[in-house]
Amino acid sequence: MFIQAITLFPEMFASITEYGVTGRAFKQNLWQFAAINPRQFADNKLGYIDDRPFGGGPGMIMMASPIQTAIDAAKQHYKQHSIGQPENSRVVYLSPQGAPLNHAKVQALSRLDNLVLLCGRYEGIDERVLQTSVDEEISIGDFVVSGGELPAMMLMDAVLRLLPNVLGDSASAEQDSFANGLLDCPHYTRPTEFQGMSVPEVLKSGNHALIAEWRLEQSLRRTLQRRPELLDGRCLLPQEARLLDKIRLEQEQ
Ligand SMILES: O=C(NCc1ccc(CNCc2ncc[nH]2)cc1)c1csc2nc[nH]c(=O)c12
Numbered sequence: 001m002f003i004q005a006i007t008l009f010p011e012m013f014a015s016i017t018e019y020g021v022t023g024r025a026f027k028q029n030l031w032q033f034a035a036i037n038p039r040q041f042a043d044n045k046l047g048y049i050d051d052r053p054f055g056g057g058p059g060m061i062m063m064a065s066p067i068q069t070a071i072d073a074a075k076q077h078y079k080q081h082s083i084g085q086p087e088n089s090r091v092v093y094l095s096p097q098g099a100p101l102n103h104a105k106v107q108a109l110s111r112l113d114n115l116v117l118l119c120g121r122y123e124g125i126d127e128r129v130l131q132t133s134v135d136e137e138i139s140i141g142d143f144v145v146s147g148g149e150l151p152a153m154m155l156m157d158a159v160l161r162l163l164p165n166v167l168g169d170s171a172s173a174e175q176d177s178f179a180n181g182l183l184d185c186p187h188y189t190r191p192t193e194f195q196g197m198s199v200p201e202v203l204k205s206g207n208h209a210l211i212a213e214w215r216l217e218q219s220l221r222r223t224l225q226r227r228p229e230l231l232d233g234r235c236l237l238p239q240e241a242r243l244l245d246k247i248r249l250e251q252e253q
Pocket residue numbers: 094095096119120121122123124138139140141142143144145146147148149151
């Protein structure tokens with residue numbers, strides 16, 4: 001998968017390309033990345049790429065032309081290098097006005113050959129380039145951050161974890177809690193005793209069926225307690241339904 005970020009701060013993306021599982025996967029060429037700085041396409045010598053908003057108001061707006069040129073350059077790049085299928089490509093604008101990111105959206109994006117991530121700064125981008133050149137807008141939540149770069153890197157991290165071979169078989173993506181729609185269970189490691197607290201016996205039993213059931217029950221218990229709405233839209237496997245009934249019965253007592 002070839003990801004391109006259109007951003008005023010290309011160096012920020014080292015957080016993804018240089019560290020952790022995404023960094024290792026990048027070094028193994030499991031995915032490719034390029035940053036495009038719209039400042040290089042500024043129409044003026046001073047490199048201005050933002051200007052005051054028509055209609056007044058606080059802050060500055062990113063001008064359409066340098067962004068349009070940057071998007072065209074990104075498309076040119078993956079067409080030139082005939083990376084994947086041009087039709088299996090998408091331009092995503094990270095924006096507070098976007099559709100909230102979720103696992104289904106991440107899964108859909110992980111099937112693309114090319115992904116162009118447009119990262120805004122200031123108060124936003126001239127609507128005219130968004131209307132003509134952006135396929136979809138995505139938000140990472142109902143809170144405000146200072147630009148689209150951190151949201152873009154969160155989206156990239158979530159997408160890259162779903163690509164084949166990025167996660168060793170150890171932390172396989174499909175076992176990720178959000179992949180099965182439940183919160184994760186508690187985890188423990190050595191030492192057995194920590195500040196007088198021990199580890200649930202079942203986890204030391206070596207009985208993998210019992211351990212799996214305990215973990216599923218804990219996930220269900222936690223999801224019911226902390227995020228009950230996650231259970232609303234979810235069809236339950238027989239074992240899950242049984243455990244949930246047991247938990248609900250206990251809580252009624
Ligand atoms: O670029 C991003 N943020 C920079 C930013 C911050 C504030 C404003 C100005 N908004 C004024 C307003 N808001 C509601 C009504 N009026 C615009 C852009 C961003 C990308 S994805 C994402 N997901 C969640 N949150 C985010 O901030 C982001």
